[in-house]
């Protein structure tokens with residue numbers, strides 16, 4: 298059946314307005330950041346027509362919603378089960394306030410950070426997200442080009458819709474590779490070798506997707522999409538691997554599961570011995586595991602609940618960050634993601650001891666809304682907001698941030 302954009306949108310809006318998920322599914326009009334009354338004003342306003350019209354990153358989300366068919370939009374929006382964690386990731390920032398210092402000549406602000414010997418102009422990292430062509434035909438390549446003007450670190454997903462070679466080229470600089478290690482060591486080893494050959498200095502092993510998940514919003518939005526998922530998504534692991542550019546040339550003999558329920562510290566150690574790349578674990582959520590990462594010789598951690606897409610723990614990553622920072626004691630790199638939407642969110646995490654901050658959905662909103670220029674504008678807004686948050690805090694360089702700049706309500 299041909300894709301009728303207006304019909305799809307009508308159904309999506311109908312579903313959204315009737316859904317009990319609506320008040321907390323992460324949609325812009327329900328986000329805790331929108332000051333009172335603005336939601337009503339926004340409802341009356343037109344959607345932004347071009348990236349330059351955006352006032353904050355949330356402005357891209359309704360345009361994404363207009364452009365992207367319901368099933369794909371649902372894949373992006375969805376959390377897990379009742380989406381407690383999705384709500385918590387945003388709401389938790391309200392528990393922390395900044396303590397700005399004055400009279401500290403902030404006429405020049407240096408936002409740069411160093412990660413594994415490479416200097417980046419800001420700590421804002423582009424998180425790995427799978428299948429970006431579901432949102433825009435240029436997918437991850439458009440994301441890479443959008444990340445270029447701000448020279449952001451980009452982490453590419455194993456299940457990206459463009460290959461690590463292609464995206465590295467589009468980005469014009471080395472990127473990091475995110476690994477779904479699968480159930481089969483030999484497949485993980487080959488994927489890591491491929492990333493290393495493509496020039497990736499770091500592999501981020503995702504450790505928080507070990508079981509199935511019930512993405513309720515995704516499942517419901519699939520039902521209002523008039524297209525048939527099975528027309529494009531064929532069942533079976535071989536069919537899936539065939540569609541993934543990063544799997545090209547990988548021998549998948551023995552592969553039974555693309556998730557890694559059998560992964561343990563020994564698996565990670567064995568993998569580390571196959572590569573010269575630095576190893577970062579993505580999805581660590583406790584001080585205990587952070588301490589184990591240090592004792593197992595891991596190079597870094599991404600404190601992440603996968604944007605509330607792993608388990609519905611109910612715990613926001615900004616709440617987790619202090620115990621991880623405490624456990625790692627500055628010995629390894631700590632990045633945090635999940636729910637970051639504002640420069641002040643980033644400032645809070647940097648003050649609490651993060652080395653960098655990842656964003657996921659905001660750049661996908663930009664991508665679905667306008668492609669590369671949308672991604673570029675989302676990242677520019679975040680850079681501008683973070684620069685202002687630093688200057689207003691009286692901080693001239695990121696290393697001047699200390700926990701004294703933030704307090705818990």
Ligand SMILES: Cc1cc2nc3c(=O)[nH]c(=O)nc-3n(C[C@H](O)[C@H](O)[C@H](O)COP(=O)(O)O)c2cc1C
Nearest residue numbers: 373424425426427454503603604635636656657658
């Ligand atoms: C649509 C979507 C796809 C994702 N795909 C992956 C993935 O393939 N690998 C991975 O490690 N994390 C994946 N993530 C998680 C992100 O890397 C990141 O942890 C999360 O998006 C950060 O939260 P935020 O979206 O609230 O900014 C995905 C997230 C989204 C929204």
